[in-house]
Amino acid sequence: MAERGGTRGGFGTRGGRGGEGGRGRGEGGFRGEGEGRGRGRGRGRRGQRPKEDTKAWVPVTKLGRLVNDGKIRTLEEIYLFSLPIKEADIIDRLLPDLKDEVLKIMPVQKQTRAGQRTRFKAIVVVGDGKGHIGLGVKCSKEVATAIRGAIILAKLSVIPVRRGYWGNKIGAPHTVPCKVTGECGSVLVRLIPAPRGTSLVCAPVPKKLLQMAGIQDCWTAAKGCTATLGNFAKATYAAMAMTYSYLTPDLWKETVYTKTPFQEYSDHLANTHKKYTVGLGDKHYQ
Amino acid sequence: MVLLGFIDEPKGGKTTNDDNPSNWTISRIGGQAAFPNDTISTKVKSSLLCGKCQKEQIFVCQLYCPLDGHKYDRAIYLFACRNPSCWNASNSWTAIRCQKYDETVEEPMPVDIESPAKVPLSSTDWCDDADAWNSDDDGTTTTTKKPAPVPTIIKKEIKQEPEVMLNTMKIEDDDHNNESEKSSSDEEDDNNNNIEVNTKKKSSNKNVSVASSDAFNEWKKTNLSKQALNVSNSASFPFYYIVIDDEDDIVDEAKLNEKRKLRKAMKKLGDIDEDDDDETTKGAKEKYEKTPDFEHGDAVFHRFQQKIRYAPDQIIRYDWSGHPLILTKADENTLSSAQKCRNCQSSCNFEFQLMPALVNFLKIDNQIGLEFGTVFIYTCSANCWDEKNDLYRVENVFVQADPDQNLFD
Numbered sequence: 305m306a307e308r309g310g311t312r313g314g315f316g317t318r319g320g321r322g323g324e325g326g327r328g329r330g331e332g333g334f335r336g337e338g339e340g341r342g343r344g345r346g347r348g349r350r351g352q353r354p355k356e357d358t359k360a361w362v363p364v365t366k367l368g369r370l371v372n373d374g375k376i377r378t379l380e381e382i383y384l385f386s387l388p389i390k391e392a393d394i395i396d397r398l399l400p401d402l403k404d405e406v407l408k409i410m411p412v413q414k415q416t417r418a419g420q421r422t423r424f425k426a427i428v429v430v431g432d433g434k435g436h437i438g439l440g441v442k443c444s445k446e447v448a449t450a451i452r453g454a455i456i457l458a459k460l461s462v463i464p465v466r467r468g469y470w471g472n473k474i475g476a477p478h479t480v481p482c483k484v485t486g487e488c489g490s491v492l493v494r495l496i497p498a499p500r501g502t503s504l505v506c507a508p509v510p511k512k513l514l515q516m517a518g519i520q521d522c523w524t525a526a527k528g529c530t531a532t533l534g535n536f537a538k539a540t541y542a543a544m545a546m547t548y549s550y551l552t553p554d555l556w557k558e559t560v561y562t563k564t565p566f567q568e569y570s571d572h573l574a575n576t577h578k579k580y581t582v583g584l585g586d587k588h589y590q
Numbered sequence: 591m592v593l594l595g596f597i598d599e600p601k602g603g604k605t606t607n608d609d610n611p612s613n614w615t616i617s618r619i620g621g622q623a624a625f626p627n628d629t630i631s632t633k634v635k636s637s638l639l640c641g642k643c644q645k646e647q648i649f650v651c652q653l654y655c656p657l658d659g660h661k662y663d664r665a666i667y668l669f670a671c672r673n674p675s676c677w678n679a680s681n682s683w684t685a686i687r688c689q690k691y692d693e694t695v696e697e698p699m700p701v702d703i704e705s706p707a708k709v710p711l712s713s714t715d716w717c718d719d720a721d722a723w724n725s726d727d728d729g730t731t732t733t734t735k736k737p738a739p740v741p742t743i744i745k746k747e748i749k750q751e752p753e754v755m756l757n758t759m760k761i762e763d764d765d766h767n768n769e770s771e772k773s774s775s776d777e778e779d780d781n782n783n784n785i786e787v788n789t790k791k792k793s794s795n796k797n798v799s800v801a802s803s804d805a806f807n808e809w810k811k812t813n814l815s816k817q818a819l820n821v822s823n824s825a826s827f828p829f830y831y832i833v834i835d836d837e838d839d840i841v842d843e844a845k846l847n848e849k850r851k852l853r854k855a856m857k858k859l860g861d862i863d864e865d866d867d868d869e870t871t872k873g874a875k876e877k878y879e880k881t882p883d884f885e886h887g888d889a890v891f892h893r894f895q896q897k898i899r900y901a902p903d904q905i906i907r908y909d910w911s912g913h914p915l916i917l918t919k920a921d922e923n924t925l926s927s928a929q930k931c932r933n934c935q936s937s938c939n940f941e942f943q944l945m946p947a948l949v950n951f952l953k954i955d956n957q958i959g960l961e962f963g964t965v966f967i968y969t970c971s972a973n974c975w976d977e978k979n980d981l982y983r984v985e986n987v988f989v990q991a992d993p994d995q996n997l998f999d
Binding site: 315359362363364365366367369370372375376381384385386387388389390391410412413414423425441442443447448449451452453457460461532533534 | 617655848853885892908961
């Protein structure tokens with residue numbers, strides 16, 4: 305690649321297009337813009353730019369900037385505030401020990417006028433073994449590109465997985481908190497809490513996902529065409545997503561912050577108004 | 591042909607040959623503006639007031655950008671208002687263009703390569719699509735077959751941004767959610783055959799409880815405290831030079847590097863079974879997935895990211911009379927307001943845009959001093975200039991906010 309001539313350190317259509325003309329146009333000598341060297345803030349200084357491996361992450365979104373500055377320290381804060389994650393580097397920064405694994409790469413074909421066109425579809429699962437799981441599916445003409453794209457998509461889809469107990473609440477949570485089910489296409493996957501030591505009783509595909517999520521014991525029941533690996537994996541992912549959507553009794557006591565007006569002004573109301581028996585002021589309804 | 595600008599050395603860096611802060615023909619950010627002569631700097635101060643709050647604007651960057659076949663030295667200066675309430679507003683930015691006649695510039699050789707600047711939109715469209723032959727490259731253009739340069743104008747109201755309705759807390763039935771999501775996305779696909787927008791409004795229908803919105807507000811108070819604007823005239827952003835590079839070169843090089851790296855990684859993976867027929871049973875064949883399924887659902891931002899992924903640290907994207915790379919969807923009306931020259935009434939065309947990566951370098955006392963999503967600069971297509979009287983001309987600016995800015999406000 306020809307070294308781009310300095311063009312008086314400028315952008316612009318002049319001296320840029322066609323490149324080679326830049327040097328021949330007498331710019332090198334004029335304006336003292338560094339003849340021969342550097343050409344001012346000219347172009348073609350790719351040597352100075354750092355190589356891709358050593359590049360630090362430059363955030364592009366506001367959330368990315370906040371994460372980069374350390375204003376957001378955990379992924380849970382992002383979940384709590386319901387902020388969309390649009391940069392995969394955010395996940396990298398917040399979950400440094402995230403592992404990824406390729407579930408399968410398969411060729412898929414599409415019929416075009418000029419015959420069949422084959423692309424490769426990669427299914428990747430990422431997880432840290434501590435309650436976070438992500439699943440990414442990407443199709444591309446080349447295998448490597450598909451894998452790379454799938455890893456990024458998987459990182460963008462990281463969700464928390466709630467773990468609970470089968471019986472006694474001793475030690476760390478080890479299984480799903482309740483029976484949850486997830487569906488994708490024709491595949492239905494049901495995760496059932498299991499006692500400690502059961503280990504994961506399931507097919508290899510959900511086993512991989514459950515392992516990466518950090519679930520140690522689980523019984524499963526699957527229905528539908530589980531040979532479609534994409535749907536099977538997505539159904540398991542959907543089931544794990546349900547764990548935090550399910551309202552279990554220990555979450556019932558979500559505190560209500562404000563008193564109802566009837567309660568707050570009950571004395572005043574009792575004195576000045578006739579009390580209508582609606583029941584809201586009653587203690588039993590706390 | 592798109593040119594990209596990157597952050598180079600700060601003032602007084604190693605290459606001291608052309609370390610001249612008062613040279614107006616150097617592209618840089620921060621510091622103080624360097625005008626061709628001092629009279630301009632005194633005269634222009636009067637117009638450097640924010641359109642919203644009337645406070646003085648701070649200098650952001652200057653770009654040296656002479657035009658083809660044009661015997662002028664030309665530079666564009668950008669000023670913006672530091673007031674946090676004025677961020678992301680187009681009228682709080684000012685763009686100034688200064689020119690100086692330069693005798694010594696030779697007429698360019700009549701090379702064919704110069705003509706792209708004047709080629710009208712329609713013919714380049716045709717050429718762009720010629721490669722797209724049913725083949726997508728690396729999934730970057732999976733979703734669009736339409737001419738790439740046209741800014742994405744989605745006429746149908748597609749609600750993509752998750753609207754966290756803090757006041758309406760409903761416990762929604764999950765089944766109901768899924769159904770409505772599916773039906774809406776089907777609708778979208780039918781009507782919008784150009785852009786297959788993934789309108790999975792997952793986040794918008796989440797249960798937002800009282801607790802989380804309170805917690806968010808608390809967090810916002812402590813962390814996003816927008817410091818009071820201390821209007822000191824000497825406040826300026828840190829000084830950095832800009833190095834310019836060609837987008838095509840960078841992309842080609844990055845693709846090569848990527849392939850090399852991935853090939854090594856692939857070897858670890860072992861042989862991929864490409865002959866898959868024996869494994870799949872009837873009806874279990876994997877389908878060809880066209881659109882990547884991303885959780886956040888913002889297709890426009892995803893496309894933006896795909897475009898810049900080979901050089902994510904770019905701060906300037908220069909494409910004279912080209913098309914801006916939009917960050918969020920922009921409708922026809924707002925963009926067209928920036929497309930008429932204030933001085934000569936001829937149309938303006940897009941010249942360059944500031945990229946979000948620049949925000950990281952606009953820090954004062956290590957705090958972010960100015961925020962935006964992306965900023966488009968539209969300049970007069972005729973490059974109007976009155977040699978005798980003119981000192982400077984004002985150009986049009988259009989600002990797009992970060993896609994999730996409304997969540998943080």
